[in-house]
Amino acid sequence: MLDLTTLNENQLAAVQWNDGPLLVLAGPGSGKTRVLAYRLARLIDETSDRHFKVLALTFTNKAAAEMRERVSDLLKGSLQRTLLTTFHSFAADLVRQHGQHVGLRPDFTMLVEDGDRHSLLEEAINELQDISVRDKLSSERLLPLVNRLTENDIKPETASTTLLAGGVQEPESLGLVYKSYRRLMIERNALDFPGLMAEALNLLETRPNVKKQVQRIYPYVCIDEFQDTNMTQYKILCHIVNSQSKNLFAVADDDQIIYQWNGASPDRLRALEKDFNVSTIQLPDNYRCPPQVVALANKLIAHNFERSEGKLQLRAHRPQTDNEVVRVRQFDTFASEASWVAADIAAKSESYRGNCAILARTRKALEGVIRALDAEGISGYLGARKNEFESAPLQWLHSILRLANARGSRECLRKANKAFFSLEGVDLNTGDVISAASTMGGDYLRAWIAAVLARDHISTDTRRLVDGPIRNLADRLDFWGFITAAFEWLDALPNSAAAQDGTFDDYPDEKGTWSNLSQEICAQYGRDEVTLHLLLQELDLRSKSALPQAGAIPCFTIHASKGLEFAHVYLVAMIEDQLPSWSAVKKGSSSKEMQEERRNCFVAITRTQETLTMSYAARMDGWSKSPSRFLSEMGAL
Numbered sequence: 206m207l208d209l210t211t212l213n214e215n216q217l218a219a220v221q222w223n224d225g226p227l228l229v230l231a232g233p234g235s236g237k238t239r240v241l242a243y244r245l246a247r248l249i250d251e252t253s254d255r256h257f258k259v260l261a262l263t264f265t266n267k268a269a270a271e272m273r274e275r276v277s278d279l280l281k282g283s284l285q286r287t288l289l290t291t292f293h294s295f296a297a298d299l300v301r302q303h304g305q306h307v308g309l310r311p312d313f314t315m316l317v318e319d320g321d322r323h324s325l326l327e328e329a330i331n332e333l334q335d336i337s338v339r340d341k342l343s344s345e346r347l348l349p350l351v352n353r354l355t356e357n358d359i360k361p362e363t364a365s366t367t368l369l370a371g372g373v374q375e376p377e378s379l380g381l382v383y384k385s386y387r388r389l390m391i392e393r394n395a396l397d398f399p400g401l402m403a404e405a406l407n408l409l410e411t412r413p414n415v416k417k418q419v420q421r422i423y424p425y426v427c428i429d430e431f432q433d434t435n436m437t438q439y440k441i442l443c444h445i446v447n448s449q450s451k452n453l454f455a456v457a458d459d460d461q462i463i464y465q466w467n468g469a470s471p472d473r474l475r476a477l478e479k480d481f482n483v484s485t486i487q488l489p490d491n492y493r494c495p496p497q498v499v500a501l502a503n504k505l506i507a508h509n510f511e512r513s514e515g516k517l518q519l520r521a522h523r524p525q526t527d528n529e530v531v532r533v534r535q536f537d538t539f540a541s542e543a544s545w546v547a548a549d550i551a552a553k554s555e556s557y558r559g560n561c562a563i564l565a566r567t568r569k570a571l572e573g574v575i576r577a578l579d580a581e582g583i584s585g586y587l588g589a590r591k592n593e594f595e596s597a598p599l600q601w602l603h604s605i606l607r608l609a610n611a612r613g614s615r616e617c618l619r620k621a622n623k624a625f626f627s628l629e630g631v632d633l634n635t636g637d638v639i640s641a642a643s644t645m646g647g648d649y650l651r652a653w654i655a656a657v658l659a660r661d662h663i664s665t666d667t668r669r670l671v672d673g674p675i676r677n678l679a680d681r682l683d684f685w686g687f688i689t690a691a692f693e694w695l696d697a698l699p700n701s702a703a704a705q706d707g708t709f710d711d712y713p714d715e716k717g718t719w720s721n722l723s724q725e726i727c728a729q730y731g732r733d734e735v736t737l738h739l740l741l742q743e744l745d746l747r748s749k750s751a752l753p754q755a756g757a758i759p760c761f762t763i764h765a766s767k768g769l770e771f772a773h774v775y776l777v778a779m780i781e782d783q784l785p786s787w788s789a790v791k792k793g794s795s796s797k798e799m800q801e802e803r804r805n806c807f808v809a810i811t812r813t814q815e816t817l818t819m820s821y822a823a824r825m826d827g828w829s830k831s832p833s834r835f836l837s838e839m840g841a842l
Contacts, residue, residue, distance in 0.1 A: 729743075
């Protein structure tokens with residue numbers, strides 16, 4: 206029996222919710238993850254004689270892992286009747302199982318790099334018959350449009366009409382490019398992130414049996430951070446939730462909608478109320494922030510008019526103290542601002558430095574602060590997503606696995622050859638390997654093995670690896686055996702004369718990242734259930750960013766800080782054209798862009814557990830600047 210006595214009244218009401226749709230409006234620091242975990246555990250605990258599963262979707266692997274850990278603790282380790290995963294992982298699993306209906310094989314690859322997407326989009330552009338239009342188009346300019354069309358569930362067949370209605374120039378040609386891009390992904394058995402969601406939705410819309418199977422397995426669906434859904438993701442939710450029972454449990458906060466550029470919108474909450482006729486429970490109690498910060502947040506967000514009707518103010522539950530909780534500092538230049546922040550942190554205790562973070566609206570501002578930290582002898586860590594491994598050892602290992610999964614991939618072969626040259630000094634010509642593969646059924650991996658073994662000056666250890674574990678990878682898809690042997694080989698290479706200067710500088714960190722990600726994937730699916738294409742797809746869905754070094758100060762853009770909390774928060778560059786952004790200032794005080802910028806500021810200050818320092822400068826990049834209007838709105842000036 207679960208102990209629910211530690212929950213407050215509203216939390217308990219949400220946890221004890223049974224059937225029907227519910228929207229939980231949960232403010233920052235209100236214990237929403239705890240509520241979601243308890244609700245999942247209670248559903249399972251009280252139905253031990255039944256066999257249904259509960260599906261819980263979130264937007265980050267970190268949030269999904271935290272949810273699994275919490276529910277596992279409550280259920281004493283049993284997660285067999287739950288699927289706690291990200292939206293993208295759920296979509297990938299759906300496409301793996303049923304993608305043949307839309308022309309995709311289970312071993313589809315993910316296009317995680319913009320370069321790969323640009324290359325495919327250029328192909329789509331080159332298919333246009335009208336040369337005069339074709340010559341004016343570029344993938345750099347069109348890719349954001351393709352993203353918006355896909356995320357808003359604009360079908361390839363209706364794209365031209367939609368673009369025409371939107372007043373876009375050359376709607377017919379752009380619609381054809383969009384249609385070609387979507388088709389080329391299917392032909393290449395590859396998907397980008399928006400395309401993955403679009404094809405999952407396509408399956409649910411066109412294959413009633415797929416939809417029925419999902420609804421039968423998961424009669425209860427929960428979603429965290431509902432406010433971050435784009436149109437395609439919302440429609441997926443509408444299909445996987447049974448239209449009769451409508452057992453959707455959505456946790457959201459309309460004051461934290463900060464991804465409008467990625468398709469999120471306040472319209473989604475209004476659609477939820479209309480389509481599901483949801484009941485609502487609010488969680489306004491804030492257990493994270495000091496009362497002074499809660500007061501600032503309430504004053505600030507009250508200036509937004511596009512909020513849920515009847516939205517309650519945050520209520521502080523931390524005790525008031527006489528300590529200096531909120532500081533505001535003004536400087537002549539951003540350089541002096543960054544220097545002061547770095548010096549202030551340097552003067553603090555090791556414990557303080559280990560529990561602080563620097564936030565800014567832009568990455569450029571953070572880079573300036575990191576340079577100032579370096580001048581103080583302190584390392585700064587820029588928390589940013591990294592889609593690919595960057596060291597030659599991990600690029601080679603990853604490319605060989607991808608080549609084993611897609612035997613005819615020229616790009617995987619090219620990357621494997623480039624990284625192998627950095628490791629062994631052996632220059633394999635990609636064209637020669639492809640030509641040789643024509644006698645091996647087009648199998649580039651087998652041709653690569655033959656090309657390496659044909660070289661006279663390959664070391665004994667390398668020859669043993671290629672002729673053993675890599676050949677087993679090609680013959681029997683023994684990828685776990687290859688990974689183990691590859692790391693043993695790589696660990697010995699830094700002492701080899703063939704290893705070039707700098708080749709292994711990032712290897713220890715990226716090896717640790719690989720290990721952590723592999724463990725996460727095995728914990729989620731079970732090691733025996735992880736196939737090669739599942740491993741590769743899940744790796745592609747996860748950031749390759751290394752954990753920060755001990756003592757490094759984390760520096761996050763506000764978008765990257767969402768979902769995190771820190772004892773001591775420094776919010777820098779609080780000036781007009783930064784926070785709020787230049788675009789929002791241009792659109793005006795009543796624009797949706799300005800409201801989103803205000804939500805950005807709201808998110809930033811509510812990361813605070815103990816102290817909040819906000820700073821601004823009169824000049825930045827040589828231009829005169831005014832203090833952010835948000836400082837005045839929250840009563841901080």
